[in-house]
Amino acid sequence: MNNVLAVDxxxxxxxxxxxxxxxxxxxxxxxxxxxxxxxxxxxxxIRGRARELVEKTDRPVKACGASFGGPVxxxxxxxxxxHTPGWQNFALGEWLERTLGLPSRVDNDANxxxxxxxxxxxxxxxxxxxxxxxxxxxxxxxxxxxRALRGRDNLAGELGHxxxxxxxxxxxxxxxxxLETFCSGNAIADRGRDWARRxxxxxxxxxxxxxxxxxxxxxxxxxxxxLEGDSVARSxxxxxxxxxxxxxxxxxxxLDPDRIVLGGGVALAGSVLLDPVRDTMREFGSPSIGYSxxxxxxxxxxxxxxxxxxAMALDLAGQPETGSTA
Amino acid sequence: MNNVLAVDxxxxxxxxxxxxxxxxxxxxxxxxxxxxxxxxxxxxxIRGRARELVEKTDRPVKACGASFGGPVxxxxxxxxxxHTPGWQNFALGEWLERTLGLPSRVDNDANxxxxxxxxxxxxxxxxxxxxxxxxxxxxxxxxxxxRALRGRDNLAGELGHxxxxxxxxxxxxxxxxxLETFCSGNAIADRGRDWARRxxxxxxxxxxxxxxxxxxxxxxxxxxxxLEGDSVARSxxxxxxxxxxxxxxxxxxxLDPDRIVLGGGVALAGSVLLDPVRDTMREFGSPSIGYSxxxxxxxxxxxxxxxxxxAMALDLAGQPETGSTA
Numbered sequence: 001m002n003n004v005l006a007v008d009x010x011x012x013x014x015x016x017x018x019x020x021x022x023x024x025x026x027x028x029x030x031x032x033x034x035x036x037x038x039x040x041x042x043x044x045x046i047r048g049r050a051r052e053l054v055e056k057t058d059r060p061v062k063a064c065g066a067s068f069g070g071p072v073x074x075x076x077x078x079x080x081x082x083h084t085p086g087w088q089n090f091a092l093g094e095w096l097e098r099t100l101g102l103p104s105r106v107d108n109d110a111n112x113x114x115x116x117x118x119x120x121x122x123x124x125x126x127x128x129x130x131x132x133x134x135x136x137x138x139x140x141x142x143x144x145x146x147r148a149l150r151g152r153d154n155l156a157g158e159l160g161h162x163x164x165x166x167x168x169x170x171x172x173x174x175x176x177x178x179l180e181t182f183c184s185g186n187a188i189a190d191r192g193r194d195w196a197r198r199x200x201x202x203x204x205x206x207x208x209x210x211x212x213x214x215x216x217x218x219x220x221x222x223x224x225x226x227l228e229g230d231s232v233a234r235s236x237x238x239x240x241x242x243x244x245x246x247x248x249x250x251x252x253x254x255l256d257p258d259r260i261v262l263g264g265g266v267a268l269a270g271s272v273l274l275d276p277v278r279d280t281m282r283e284f285g286s287p288s289i290g291y292s293x294x295x296x297x298x299x300x301x302x303x304x305x306x307x308x309x310x311a312m313a314l315d316l317a318g319q320p321e322t323g324s325t326a
Numbered sequence: 327m328n329n330v331l332a333v334d335x336x337x338x339x340x341x342x343x344x345x346x347x348x349x350x351x352x353x354x355x356x357x358x359x360x361x362x363x364x365x366x367x368x369x370x371x372i373r374g375r376a377r378e379l380v381e382k383t384d385r386p387v388k389a390c391g392a393s394f395g396g397p398v399x400x401x402x403x404x405x406x407x408x409h410t411p412g413w414q415n416f417a418l419g420e421w422l423e424r425t426l427g428l429p430s431r432v433d434n435d436a437n438x439x440x441x442x443x444x445x446x447x448x449x450x451x452x453x454x455x456x457x458x459x460x461x462x463x464x465x466x467x468x469x470x471x472x473r474a475l476r477g478r479d480n481l482a483g484e485l486g487h488x489x490x491x492x493x494x495x496x497x498x499x500x501x502x503x504x505l506e507t508f509c510s511g512n513a514i515a516d517r518g519r520d521w522a523r524r525x526x527x528x529x530x531x532x533x534x535x536x537x538x539x540x541x542x543x544x545x546x547x548x549x550x551x552x553l554e555g556d557s558v559a560r561s562x563x564x565x566x567x568x569x570x571x572x573x574x575x576x577x578x579x580x581l582d583p584d585r586i587v588l589g590g591g592v593a594l595a596g597s598v599l600l601d602p603v604r605d606t607m608r609e610f611g612s613p614s615i616g617y618s619x620x621x622x623x624x625x626x627x628x629x630x631x632x633x634x635x636x637a638m639a640l641d642l643a644g645q646p647e648t649g650s651t652a
């Protein structure tokens with residue numbers, strides 16, 4: 001029984017995990033990402049924690065898979081991210097191979113999340129599946145026949161940047177009218193902060209959860225208040241859900257997948273998000289062009305990309321794929 | 327040297343063609359579709375013309391491929407179309423096999439058009455390609471690794487029915503805000519007729535080409551007037567092009583294909599359509615998330631689906647694929 005390492009480098013958290021060849025998570029070491037400390041700090045953390053995990057097992061560790069929270073050039077195994085200083089064009093795959101002495105493979109977090117859910121989570125058995133991660137931004141991992149569809153420039157699944165509106169709202173990517181400006185953790189936090197500044201009396205529960213000041217409002221505090229029933233917080237989540245519903249219908253019209261799996265932090269809102277998503281999909285649905293795509297929540301929660309990284313490592317190690325569940 | 331038959335059943339035209347094993351078009355027999363005369367009339371036409379073509383060749387005819395202008399259940403080889411009376415749930419594949427005595431295969435016109443352009447037209451050599459046909463409605467054939475992506479319910483590529491607007495405009499499919507209500511032959515004709523009724527003096531060239539009355543205005547007459555430089559006709563085509571540009575950017579964000587091939591009657595407008603499409607894609611594009619997908623016009627013009635039908639027939643006949651051009 002061999003083991004593999006899995007790494008998940010995200011904008012807010014990072015994780016290193018040890019998995020067995022059945023895809024079972026044996027050990028996980030995780031922490032908060034420090035953006036200020038940059039790339040070298042993160043690499044030190046990964047190196048240190050990976051070595052600790054390897055020392056804790058008697059089994060041979062055969063390979064390493066890694067998920068990176070930003071675009072990755074899969075063929076060249078390099079990070080393409082332009083928003084995270086220090087990472088652009090970094091040969092992360094090569095660094096892992098050299099540092100850990102293991103065959104390694106890197107992909108972006110949406111593809112890894114999709115692979116993880118497809119193999120061990122809510123996507124099991126789906127011939128085609130789209131994993132949509134709604135956290136700070138929005139991304140999608142398209143899994144067809146068990147493999148990620150990457151596209152010409154490794155930019156397939158950039159669902160957060162489909163142009164959904166003529167409004168001039170500028171996205172962090174510099175384009176206008178992107179889905180992310182209306183539906184994402186950032187969009188929800190922005191709306192929450194606007195309400196907290198301009199109409200604080202109407203959103204006091206959000207302010208309370210956040211810590212008291214408008215600047216402290218996050219997507220998480222809006223979602224938590226919505227879960228408690230706060231009406232303005234619910235309306236903020238529902239407004240995002242309408243845009244998401246139309247985006248998911250767009251994905252269905254283009255790909256007609258067996259299943260769409262919703263993951264990422266915002267998806268933890270559950271039915272507060274999912275009910276208005278379904279309502280919107282009914283509202284914009286067609287009586288003559290139906291669909292039977294299932295819309296479900298991710299099962300591996302924050303660990304979808306880590307499981308996907310483990311799946312890549314297991315494929316790389318040439319382990320027999322048992323298909324067993326997490 | 328064997329031959330195959332190809333059939334294209336469209337809403338306005340139909341065609342039967344004889345192709346050699348290099349995918350060269352040897353003979354084509356075509357006519358206008360009579361909606362009033364219905365399915366049996368069409369089947370008689372196909373049968374009669376197919377027999378005529380077979381009699382004209384000394385070579386053995388090995389198989390038949392058919393393109394149908396509406397949804398097709400590929401696995402069951404049945405037509406799903408609900409908008410063309412008499413065709414729904416018709417086993418067209420079986421009918422062709424029985425009537426022509428040839429192994430036969432049917433797919434929808436967008437997939438056939440995509441396959442045709444991929445093998446013999448503007449999509450040659452593309453690893454992934456999306457053929458977008460803009461005629462009465464809008465459809466897309468997604469070709470990945472040389473095969474059509476069909477989806478769970480054979481509804482992948484229903485690009486005309488992505489929900490692009492909150493406006494209440496109802497589509498022929500019964501849904502609201504579909505792309506087709508803003509960009510398609512029907513949308514262009516509707517806009518043209520509105521102008522012809524309300525401001526006839528501003529659109530006299532369109533009226534002249536159409537035959538004189540607003541009811542006679544078609545997408546074709548608007549496009550022809552736009553090609554001649556008529557300013558209102560150009561603005562109608564350009565307005566459609568803006569919606570199309572955003573839709574193509576949406577396709578790129580989701581699939582990141584090597585190439586997008588624009589076909590169908592409206593695409594014959596050429597640069598009058600393509601220039602504003604490209605402008606819109608620049609306007610909504612991102613400085614940090616680029617794309618290198620090529621946007622090109624179809625090379626096989628109205629014959630893309632017929633060539634695709636021939637490609638299916640050649641695959642079915644097990645002919646060596648020469649990859650030679652049309």
